[in-house]
Amino acid sequence: MRTLILLIVFVGPASAADWPAFRGANGAAVSPEDALPVGFSETSGLRWKASLPGRGVSSPVVVGGRVYVTCSSGMHDDRLHVLCFDGGTGAKLWHRQLAATGGTNAHPKTCMAAPTPAADESGVYALFATGDVAAFTPNGNLRWYRALAQDYPAVTNQVGMAASPVLVGNRLIVPLDNAGDSFLAALDTATGKNLWKVSRPRDINWVTPVSRQAGGRVEIVLPGPKEVAAYDAATGAKVWAIKAGGSIPSPTLARDTLLLPAGEVVMSKLGENGRAEEVWKSTKLRTGMSSPLLYDGRVYAANPAGLVMCADAKTGQVLWQERVKGPFSGSPVAGDGKVYVINEAGEMTTLKAGDEPEVLGVSKTGEEGLATPAISGGALFLRGDKSLFCVGPRLGG
């Protein structure tokens, strides 16, 4: 009972300016900050750029001004890296390495640094597609480490895993849907030990879960290829499931509103115990790899052909579409009335949020990358295959 109370107290973002997980706090992909930059050019707008030791499909996360990034490298993509940078200056604060203890076979488009880490004031929790997961303090001290593919050797996904962990109170929720020993687990953030571990369907699934409070409990809502299932964060008990879902883009859950990208994008009102009332569904908003964005009464979706679509969140009616350069693997993010979409070539288009299409700017990192940007401290953090870019005004300048 005490555990449950703690969970309820701590659920939610670490602080307003932090970007603590894949697509920010609870996967909303929205920053509450204002005065965010439009973009950058070769001569201005870039606060800093830092070299990375390997590729990563994972996004940077930012807590307390520290930017955490994961990478993988090596002939067999079996060197795993966790790095921490100062968000203000770009100084590399620390860099730790692990050796992959699980399989590294994967589709060439992805890599072992595909799941985005999760972070809070205690530091960073870095999960890799190999099943290696490590917790470091903000100063880079190793708090605990788990080799999940050693613990559960039948874990296997040779396309490559990419679902990201999320923090819910004192639990690190690890989604490890795969073709073998498929599971969802809650690891104790203090020790890394299992608080619970429940079986999941033997399907590959790249969706990152979201959480909500409902019915006196915290629920972990995890879509998969055949159903959306919810688990009690305290016990791991499966508390409801509905027949819907998808296996690539991730959902958005804002209060009782669930935006679920699957074959179609479905907007639902979610009641207790999985009662879902469909508000609308749309085939036009299908995205492929990237997850649609729910921001300020509108839904934004970046499809593989390079179309950014904007729809009314109440009706699903498409308000406008704007052709920009795709394709997109990273997801759109928003804040300060701006929507940011970055394509696989590293070209970021900044759009004005609203009922009319307006491109505010186009910026080029000059570097390929598949990651979703992060927003924190008045800056954007873009991750390319070789570099981490911080877009924003220079400190003191």
Added chain:
Amino acid sequence: MRRLFVAALVLSGPTARASDTTPEVSAAISTLLKVSAEGAGNEAAATAWLKLVAAGPAALAPTLAAFDTATPTAANWLRSAVDAVVEREQQARRPLPVDTLAAFVRDTQRHPAARRIAFELYALEAKEGAAKLLPTLIHDPSSTIRHDAIAARLKVVPEGPTSKAELLTLFTAARDKDQVEEVTKLLRELGEKPDLTKHFGYVTEWLVAGPFDSPGGTAYGNPLPPETGVDPSAGYVGKGGTKVAWKPAQSSATYGTMDLNSELGKHKDAAGYAFAVLAADVATPAELRVASQNSVELFVNGQRLFGRDEYHHGTRMDQHVARVTLRAGRNEVLVKVLQNDQKESWAQAWGFALRVCDATGGRLPLTQVLVRGGTPTSVPLGNLKTEPNKETK
């Protein structure tokens, strides 16, 4: 003189003396080595990790040496501690113990992963020394050191016929597909005919039997008659009541692929077997490396060595690695390859490739024993049916 210096480095290195290690460092390492499954020992390890890092550079050599007995899980506690120690020294602008690191690199009895770390640290501190050392390491037990060494030598191979001896040396040393193919291309330009299939030690001659029934993939993990012992003259009841018997099959693919769709017919929800006999003069530690788009199980001398239940999620050379010590004399290898019921065009492959090698991926002195018409004959590994095809995986 140089030899004496190297010997002195080895003897004075981190590899031996317990007196070089403080009780605090020893205790911390001992705690890290005890971490085990599902996070057991994590709390104590976190404290020990801090103590180890606090010990500074004195902890480097014993921490690297501890890789020798570490599990993969414990090794990552050690590895990250090394990172933290090194980072602290670099931030304080203090040099790393370069002689100790060099000695550790030269001690090939140490764990390859630890030696790789030591080499990188040595290269940070002594760039020129590392650049001189690297090209001498083309036969290194560490696959990544070996790869880098061969790459360094390849950069300076002269053009033309004078390079042939060097290229033949590098071909023998190379273990990774990219380098083997690069050297092969250069050797072919000089008129040589390197044999990649033999170089990699592919098992190419098999007896195959199937199809057996595997509805919903249920034959995975459930023994079928061939798993109780292979009699090449035996007959079985196969999928749909068909009669199944062993028949010879030989790969014609450079990378040893056995296509069961060709050998056994195209079937879904099915299992097929491939059987081979390997002969070793002495007991031989070996790695059996398998590639397959299908679920596979691997048995050696009647014992299940490996299994992976996953279909059509890609394949690559050396996809699965299983370790075993082959007996002196006869060793039976049985591969079970399962096909599911997926209908997509990309989900129709049914086959596998298997090679036998040492821990570096190098060819072992083994032969295949063929039973054809009752008379056993020995053939080398990598004996292809015809000219290699253009397969590249």
